[in-house]
Amino acid sequence: MFFQRLKFLRQYGIIVVLIVLVIFFSITTSAFLKTENLFNITRQVAMLGISAVGMSFVIITSGIDLSVGSLISLSNILCAKLMVEGGVNPVMAVFITLLMACLVGLVNGAFVNLANIPPLITTLGMMTTLRGISYVLCNGYPIWGFTEKFRVLGQGYVGPIPIPVIIMILIFILGWMFLNKTVYGRYVYGIGGNEEASRLSGINVKNMKYLVYILCSFLTGVAGMIMLSRMNTGQPKVGGGFELEVITAVVLGGVSIFGGQGKLIGVLIGVLILGVLGNGMIIMNISEYWQQVVRGLVLLAAVGFDNLSSRNLKNT
């Protein structure tokens, strides 16, 4: 009986955490449960969510991408520079920036595939390099003065729904289809579960790795564009620590860091938990320092619980 309850919790535990948080903040603060605030939360986590979809692909293949935070910065600076100093129209600038993001993914994949450098090291190096390039491009100064239209991407609405949220939901749906309905999704899980067995099953593992790193960088580029539109200024320091936040959301959502396991629905909930937690604590006027402590503890508690319960399940 106890283990049955545990099994239930393991499957839905992460939802329970989200619900408990929502109830907690609804009771303790009056501002939390307002429609406007709820939309506000989802808009705040949209960038995190979009990048987390790509990160999930990478982590399920048992890789990791630490360069996403720096890529946010570089895409912000590049796009801003193109629009302000290059006079490129916003659509074209965004397109070029996304192309650059894909190139970053390609380079990540190349180091992993060709030089056989572990993803952690490859993307660690990339993280520093991209951040550096970002500062070099703008000399450390922010870039601003975009056309009014560019703000639509990050600040616009369709009816009551913020555009970033619509993009995030769309990307989660497409990501879900990719993972569950296409052969590539199966290969992603297969490679993460047993890379050599997948290779010996005739899967082109290298191409798949290129694909996931490119997708991760591309989606991060999309998140970066939303970021730029919301801030309305290109700043090189933006996206610092973003990679850790994305990885936290993915792991919180139940994706195994060893690869081969995890569902996007869990990742979405992981993203929402981080959003609710951050928003709720701000409303409660908890200091930024304590917020960090709480976020860290929530991750440890959620993953720890998950591991303990799965061990118990094995014993039954």
Next chain:
Amino acid sequence: MKKDVILSVRNLIKNYPGVTALDNVSIDFMRGEVHALVGENGAGKSTFIKVLTGAIQADSGEVELEGVVHSGFTPHEALFDLGMAAIYQEFNLVPDLTVAENVFFGKEITRGPFINMKRMSSETEKIVNRLGMKINPRTLVKHLTVAYQQIVEIAKAVSKNVKILIMDEPSAPLTTNEVEHMFELVRALKKEGVTVIYISHRLAEAFELSDRITVFRDGKHIRTMETDKTERRELISLMVGRELGETYPKKRYDSDEVILKVHELCTEELLKNISFELRKGEILGFGGLVGAGRTELARALFGADPTESGEVFLRGRKVHIRNTSHAIGVGIGLIPEDRKRHGILSEMSVKENISFSAYRNINTFGFIRGKEEERISNDFKKKLDIKTPDLNRKVKNLSGGNQQKVVLSKWLATQCEILIFDEPTRGIDVGAKQEIYELIKDLAEEGKGIVLISSELPELLGMCDRIIVMREGEITGSFMRGEATQDKILDLASGE
């Protein structure tokens, strides 16, 4: 030596949800005997060992060791207080420590606070010599061959003065020569009065080595027999519960059409000038010792490892196989030797495993055609009689024989014209073996070209139209069906 009962197991029962793993098992073991345990996969042997080594607790029953009754004990007690040790197929050795450090791991000989390497080495040497072997105790374990690592495992057990040593499939990782050495070791242990419980799928070993044989089936102790009064056929029928011989099906198909031609294939490390032809519907065997280069050849043909030079022709057309994906594209499949590491995707479902290599054919713009996936996996489940409650079950929950069938299904689903089987029956019980032989025969009759790599000579002799023998990366000879004998193959394989 006087034979007395050292270990008596009585009325052991162990239930798992839905399965009775041990059903009222009672056996006596004599001091200094070699006692073989045989039975199909899932017969209860593993559970039995686990109870003896304290890894799991039986639901009821007792274990009497030298007159003292125990109802339950921990692994630590089993090893240090009771003197029962087990050696599994995967060794529990620390590769970066020396032989002596491994032998005395956990109970190092010390002088003051320091480890006394000198004495540990000399003690290790004594133990190994007593077993009639020679190893430098200061060698790092990772530099030893599998066979020597096994000797270190055994020395480790002997250093603890074990009375009962359980060996689980000890011959599986060894070459034919090494198996002989291991037998000598077992006999040396026996002389010292150690009781050896020997578990093996290879019945020949049980007959050669053991004093008595116990048969397990469906968690029950079926019978314990004196080895020299037992017939092989009788033993097999006790194991499977029905009359069944290890018979090889007769193939009715031949063709002169060459579908694969390999010309002077070389790899950087091992293979030298490998040339052969494979015909449509032919079963071509590859014999040789472990390390002769057969698996390397299979992998090179399949594009899993790079080749240095040489040519491969498929139906007369020259191809250069770049990678495994390309290999399947041109119709070459490899069923790898190591099922757990290279064959199955254990966390994925039966359905996904069966379709995994065929997804390339059953998608529209990358989207899987779900109904076709369902149909293919269902077909193979029926055709190969894969025992699973449903197709969405994770493969890791299936028994070894059924996992192998899933791997085979994956390859059959690709419709490859040429299939390379690398040790397809290793670690599989008699019944499943028979089914796999039938399957290979059927495939050949459908006109596929089969390469069969096997270390079991009777299997090669029984199944193959032609047998090629390899040694140290080279082909040393070949035989047509009927020409070959075990001795001839062994001569060519060992170079004597």
